[in-house]
Every structure is written in C-alpha cells, then in structure tokens.
Amino acid sequence: MSGSIMENLFQRTLEDLIKGMRLQLIGESTFISKATEEIRREIKSTDQHTKSTALHKLSYLSAVHAVDMSWACFHVVEVMSSSKFAHKRIGYHAASQSFHDDTPVLLLITNQLRKDLSSTNDFEVSLALDLLSRIATLDLARDLTPEVFKLLSTARVFVRKKAIAVVLRVFDKYPDAVRVCFKRLVENLESSDPQVVTAVVGVFCELAAKDPKSYLPLAPEFYRILVDSKNNWVLIKVLKVFAKLAPLEPRLGKRIVEPVCDHMRRSGAKSLVFECVRTVLTSLSGYESAVKLAVEKVRELLVDQDPNLRYLGLQALSVAAPEHLWAVMENKEAVVKSLSDDDSNIKIESLRLLMAMVSESHVADISRVLLNYALKSDPEFCNEILGSILMTCSRNVYEIVVDFDWYVSLLGEMAMIPNCIKGEEIETQLVDIGMRVKDARMQLVRVGRDLLIDPALLGNVHLHRILCAAAWVAGEYVEVASNPFELMDALLQPRTSLLPPSIRAVYINSALKILIFCLDCYFHQNEGSASWYSDHLAGGQSDLFSVKNDTEAAELAMCEGSNYEHHGDFNPRNATESSEDLSVENDVDRVAPHGQTSTPPTLSVNKNSMHESIVNLLNRIELILGPLIANQDVEVLERARNILSLVQLVKEEIIDNSVQSVVDIVNKKDTRVTAIINLLRDAFTTELGPVSTSAQGRIVLPDGLVLEENLDDLQAICGDIELPSSSLFGAGGPHLTTTLDASSSNLLKNEESGPLKESTSLIEHRKRHGLYYLPSEKSEIVSDEYPPANDPKSNSNINDEAAELVKLTEQSLLLKKRTNQTKPRPVVVRLDDGDVAPITVKRPEPLDDSLSGAIKDALLGSETRPSMSGSSPSDKSSRKKEKKKLSTRVRSEMKKNVVDAENPELENPNSSSKNHGHSHTKERRHQGKEKIVEGEEHDQREKKKSGHRHGRRKTHQRAKSPLNVVSQTPVIPDFLL
C-alpha cells in the first residue's frame, strides 16, 4: 500500500510529461522512449489512479508522437471498467484510439459496454456510444443492439442523438439490426427536437449515399423536412439525400424542384445555396428554369471576393459542363480570369473548364494562348497546362485535331519549354501520330529533326524520352525527310553519349535505317536510272560535308534543277520503284521552285559526289560508333555491332567499285551488297501501325505449339507463384503487350528477320493489321514555309492574353465556324474494335464484368445510378447476403411462382450478385416502413412489388417494358407526395 502511495506521489501526470517534453534537452525520441518505459512500469500498478494516469500519458504519446500502444490493450479494458468517471473516460478514450477489428480483447468489453449503455449517467452512456461508433464489430453490434434500440427512443435527447449516430455503424456491421431499429429510426425523423433531427438526417444521408433506391419510400418525410425545416445543416443533408433519390424517380424531381429553388433564392447561407446549386446541377439538370437559376447563383459565386466561393463556383461549373456547356460559355470571362488567379486550386479548376470548352474550330488558338501562359507560369502549373493540352488533343484518337501539322509542331514546341516534364506523354503521342496519320509524317520528321539537331537538348533529362521518339520517327519515316544526311549527322553527334543506353540504342537503330535508305538510293542510282535520289542525296551531302561557298550553292541549285528535269524525262523508267512513289512526288513538288533556270549537269558529276558522300557517311559511322563496341549496355553494343559490320561490308564493295569506271558500276548489279541492302530495305519498309488491345487474342495458335502444357510445367516448378489463368498467350506477351514505344518497336523490327519464336506471331499480327489501315486517298502537300512555331504574340502580357483568350473563345464559340480549316482533316488510322492507343495497352481497364452485370441486375429498372453506389462496400453487402440468404430464398420462392411461370432460368437464385441479398434486406426495410404509414393494404402491395422485382431480375430484362412500369410505380405512393 505504501508503495502505491509513493508511486502516486511521484508519478508524472500528463501535464508534467508535456512540460518535460517541451523542456527536454536529451532529444525528443530519447525522451519519448524513456517516458514509454516509465509508462510500462506504471501501468502495471494495482492502483487505479496510477494506472489510468499512465494510460492517459500513453494515449497522448500515441496520438501525437505515433508511439505504439497496442500492447496495452488489456490495461485499457481494466481502466475502462473503473467505477470512477475520470478513469473510465481515460480508458474509453484510449480504447477508441487504439482498438480495431483485430484487437484480441474486444470480446471482453461487451459486458462493460452493456452496463455503461444502460447507465443512468448520460455521460457514461455517451462514452460507451462514442466507443461503439468507432470500434463496433459484428459481435459487438449484435450483442448491443437491444441497448442501442432502447436508447433510440429515450427522452434524454443528449443520449438519443448519439444513439442515432451509432446506428449507422451498427447497421453497417450487423445488418439484422435493421429489423429491430429501423422503425424507431424513422420515427425520429418526426421528432420535434432539432438535435435529434440533425442526427437522424445525417444517418439517412450516409445510408442513402450507399444505396439510394432503398430509401425512396421515405421521400415524403424528407420532403416535409425540406419544406419545413429552418436549420441549414439539416437542409443541406436533406438536399444530399434528394440528390441521390431524384435521378431514380422522375416524379420526385418535379416535386422538389420548387422548394429547392425557393431555398436558393431566399437563403442567405452560402453553404445552403451552394448545396442547392449542386443538387440542381447534378440531379435536376432537366429542369431548365432551375438550372438557369443555379447558373445565376454560380455567377455570383464566381465574382465573389472569397476564393473559396470562386473555387466552388468553378467546381459547380465543371459539374454542369457535360450537360450544359452554355453555362460555362456564359461565364467564360470569369473562367479565363481565374487562370491567372493566385490560388493554384482555382487555376487548375479553370484550366479544366477551359479545356472542356475547346472544340476543333479553335483548339489551335486556345492551345497557343495556353502555351504562352505556360511559359510564364511556375513549373507545376506549366506542366498542368501542358498535360491538359496533351490530354484534350489526344482524346478519342485526336478527335479534336484537324491540322496535324500544326499539332505536331505544337508538340515540338512543348518539348522545348524548359519546365516541361511531360516527356513521356509527348513521346507517346509523337510515335502514335506517326503510326496513325500518314499525312503528318513529313512534318513529324521535320519536327524530329529540329529536336535532334539541337545539341543543347541532349543535356535535359526530361527531354530524353522525346528525343527517343524523334529519333525513332526520323529513322522510320526517313523516306519523307528532306535531308537524310543531316538527320544522320544529328543522330551521330558526340553529345548523344549523354543519353541513357535504351535511348541510345534507338538512336543507333534509326541511324541504321537511314543508312539503309541512303545506300538503297545509291545502288538504285548505280543501276542506271537517273533516280531522283542521287541528286537529292548529293544535294544534301554538299550541304553538310562540303565547304560552303557560292559555287557550291549554285551547284546545289543546279542539282536540284536537274533532279526536276530528269525526273520529268526519265520517270517511265523509274516506274518499278513503287514503294517510294509518294515521297518522290512530294519532294519534287517541294523542290521544284528552286530549279527553274539551271542547266542540267552531267550524270557523272552527280554520281561522283554521291559516291563521295556515301563513303564519307560510312567513315563517319565507323568513327562514331566504333568505340561503342566496348559499351556496357548489351542493347547498344549489339546494335552498334550490327551497323558496323554492315558498314564494313558495304565499304569493301564500294571502294572496290570506286577504282572502276562509272560504266562498270552501272553494269555491276548483282553484288552481294545490293542483295543485302535490298533485303534490309524490304524489312524496314513494312509499316508499323497502332496495335489494338485485343490484337493478341486474334492470333491463332499455331499447330503443334502447346502453350498450356508448358505453363503447367512452369507452375509445378515455380510452385507458389500464381499464374493468371488467362496466360494462354503469355509467351509472346511481354513483347507485344508492353508499350509499343519507339525502342520496343525497333526491337520488333530487328527481330523480324531473325528466326525467333515471336516472328511468326509478329508477321501474323502485321498481316492482320494490314486490314485496318485505311487507304489514304490523297497525298497532302505541305509547303516549306510553315508558320514558325513561336509567334510574336507571346510577348504580350498576361492580361492582354486573358482578354485575347476571351475574345477567341467568343469568336469561335459563338460563331461556331471553323477558322483555320484550310484543308481537310487527314486520315487517322483507327482500329475497329475498341481503339485504344497502343500506348495505353500496358494499363488495361480492370473491367469486372461479373460485378457490373450483377449491379445491373440488382438495379432492376433503374437506368441511372450515381457511381457512389457502385462502390457499396462489398464486405457489408456480402455479409448481408450471408445473413439474409436463407430467409430471402424462402420469401422469393413463394413470390416467384406468380411471375416466373414462363421463366425457366429461376433455378439459380444465387447466380446473381451479392447485391441481390442486399436489395432484399432493404425491401424488408420498406415493408416495415410502409406498415407504419399505411397499414395492411400497403403491405400487400409492397409484397406484390417485391414479387415483381424477383421476376424481373430472373428474366434478365427479357420482359422489359411491362414489368418495368409495375416495379417502378409503387415505390412512392402518389398521395404521399
């Protein structure tokens, strides 16, 4: 005894602990661990006071300093059961803080809780209710339902309101409590005490959010509150309930729209007005006058001083945007102004709205202005802007983009913005556009060239992905490039050593493609036809490698001229080259203006310079890529080796040739090298296209390849590693299903010629996809003088821009005319089945068909259901199902006979979802309710209704229309509304 007195005397209280903490010199963590040690000692004391003080300190440390207190749960129970209120309170507080579903001692507190719930002391009851609201489990809820039930109708309001709030958790954990408590809960809706009504409306708001349909029968009660109540808090909650109910029952909307508008007009409380606005815009958007009023209120919010109201106003607009775009248009001035707000929330919200307004007629103008904003914004918002432009423009396979040349240049421009970290997205889109839009390729290559050629960009890590895409584009579409040598030079520049190996590999592979292209042209020329390529290449070569003087330039002009003339003359002889026809024509058109006056130079001159440039090129490649043979990265190493061996091979041949006369070269057709080059060229000319998400599934399994068996073996070997059941196509999977970014597509190309396992499926895949390429009817001609990417506009200040943007939106939104559509939209390749850009393949939608189907079944006749309800906690409903299944089945069996005579499928009552059981539970609630209000007659009707519901679900919507009417109508009896 004396020991405990001593303990008592010298124990530190919580206040001492806090003071000590503030004065400590030993470091906080040391202090805490010392204090915890002390607590561990003290908490074992037999003296209640010492024990509770220790626990008090511990729960403080746990809440504020994240000290674990799960070890003390038994002590918590002991302190809870103390007879002194001060101790009890500490115990309850500690319990509510640290107990959870898996706490082992939960079973021990049931009796204590029961005792305290029945206490005459309001505050003890209140402690127990508070704890129950936090930690109630199935067992606790079941055992204590009678006590809670009693409290639901007690005269002590202080306790009753808390009991009502606890019901929410009890229902959630133990659905059977609904049968006991629901009636009393509903009775409380009619209570005259405002506190009780607040509590009960709050509970119904939560319940209705999860499963609105079940609460339709209570609509009359809520309606009464909506009309009569003066308490803003209650009104807000009732509005939330109606926002969920109104979409389910059209007549309900008609009834409540007036009172809601009334509140909107009269109330001075912004929170209530905003809730009315939100209710109208989400759930009553069919009522025009109400929407108009709501938009008016939104406008008031948008010009308010308070940033909170401005923010919420914008949010309300974005709720309205999908259905009432006019509401956004009317307020566009405020929206645009918000773009330069100080508050990042507001800026982002307004950006979102702005993008919602964008249409194809003025996407270019808006993007331009936004880009200028981005240049001046802080990095975060800058990327927010870039992200939303990228997202909007790429939506639905670039639906909104008409002028792809513009868009591609825009992408290039974005890449140049210093703060840009959207490299990955830009990369994706560059590659994707290349594959989908044939007509944009020339511009793509041009943009890619601008990016590649700038050595400064190589130092920026965020740009690497974009450069990767640019390199891939340059290699893949080199036939439309204006100057392959220049591209090659850009790809081989020394600073490429700054790139990560994976991207370097793409660079090397692109260089290979360009080399093949150049060599191919060269050999074709040697075959005797005065091909355009030779001149073209010579021209390009002189541009890059030779000394630039006036005569040279003149020669270049002459070459190009000759090109034009020769082409005209010898075209018939070239007819065999079908694959590059398009590009030939394009380039001739492009080049034509230059060569008007020049005289045709001799063929041999061309050939000599051509030869020289090719040899230069080969030497250059050897020089730059030679060192890479010792590279650490396999990918780089292998590709470098490939290209170098090819270079050596070609070099031998060419240098041999160079000593011979031109005529000899012409005659020497069937060399080894030409054959190889032709082969490689053919490998590279097959076009890559977008890949459908379901592409893999269409590939027929080749005979003799038994994938499943292999996988079974694998399972035996791997043991516990779980293989997905759909791994039938897993073998080729990693390659084809991963992002088809530049590097992997290059990889595929490389492997195509090799005798690899994937090659069959790959060829198959290409063959199949050939079907989906739409023929491009016209070849688009793009003038050289494309408007420079950065307009001088960008110098104006932000306010000017805001005004300009307003003007822009005004023009284009109101007039609805296509301002910059000078040419028809090019063909964009779309895949037939669920076109998903190949890039998104790596994240396939986790579509749970069984779940959504089940929800649909459970929804019965209702067409719309807020997404909230879809996520009704599964554990809850499944438990309900368990509890209810038996009784439900009995009930439904009786009813079924009435409706389901024609239906053979009813043998399977469990095949539908967990929601099945769920809805029955709720129906029972209706029944209880109806009984109170209307007595026997309605009960009958209700039963009939549920019978119909069964029938409907079982027929799987076969007999849609007639049953629909029946099952819908009785939900709210007319005379009640």
Next chain:
Amino acid sequence: MIKAVLVLNTQGKPRLAKFYEFQSVEKQHDAIRNVFSVLCSRPEHVSNFVDAESFFGPDSRLVYKHFATLYFVFIFDSSENELAMLDLIQVLVETLDKCFRNVCELDIVFNYSKMHTILDEIILGGQVLETSSNEVMKAIEEISRLESASKAINLVPKSVSGWRSQ
C-alpha cells in the same frame, strides 16, 4: 461523413489527431506529414480546399483554416458540404475560445483530453451532432464537474500538478 480531424501547428507538429476510421499510428503519422507538406506550401488568402484524394483515398476532401500558429484540418467525403465544414471549424474554434478564454496554442498543448472531449461532443463516429458551441460548452462543464467529483472522493493526496490539471 468526416474521416479525420487534425490540428497542426505551423511547424508541422500535430496537436490533435482524430481519425474516425481506424488507421495504424504509422499511417496516421504519414497522413499528418503529407497534409502539412501541402498546407505549408500554400500562401495566405487563398482558398481553403486542398485535394486530399492522394492521401486519403478517393472521394475525400480536405478543408483547413489557419489561425495564428495552428492549422485546423477536416477531412471528409462527399456526404458533407465544404462550406458547412468550414463553419464547423469555426464552431470548434469558437468553442475552444469560450472554453479557454482567448485560446492559444499552449492551451491546446496542455489540455489534450479536454480537446478530445470537446470534439467528441461535436462529432461522433464521423457524424456531426452538435453545431452550437453553447450546447457543447454545457456538456463540457458537466463532464468537468463529474470528473473532479470522482477525483475528490480519492483520499490519496495527488501531486500538485494533479490538482491543477482539472
């Protein structure tokens, strides 16, 4: 419903943390740190809303108010009205003010359990039960009386601070 109520000071130290759905202490601490890192980067006179979905899961919103050296933070879902939550913060602070007479951070530091008592009267299990600070005060006074009464019976003398703490 309301998911959590936090009171942090401007240095990021939690003064009160109450989560209405059970979370382990580590998660609680993480959440507090995340919230603070967002709050402290926000300038004055901007809106009081913060996107909380990244810390507290989908359908969570965050409202905060800055008083002197303290942030009062409420995290809730779509069943609550944002402006009403701002009002509720006001109610809480008003109640504290009545309780401590010109409340300051120190009052909150030293009256940890009283803070909880006040909050429990306003919110129960995530449900808002009381929005009148007078009603809350009445209950708080009752509880204090009850507590000291239960202590007075105790015959064993307490340390001095033990007397003072209530």
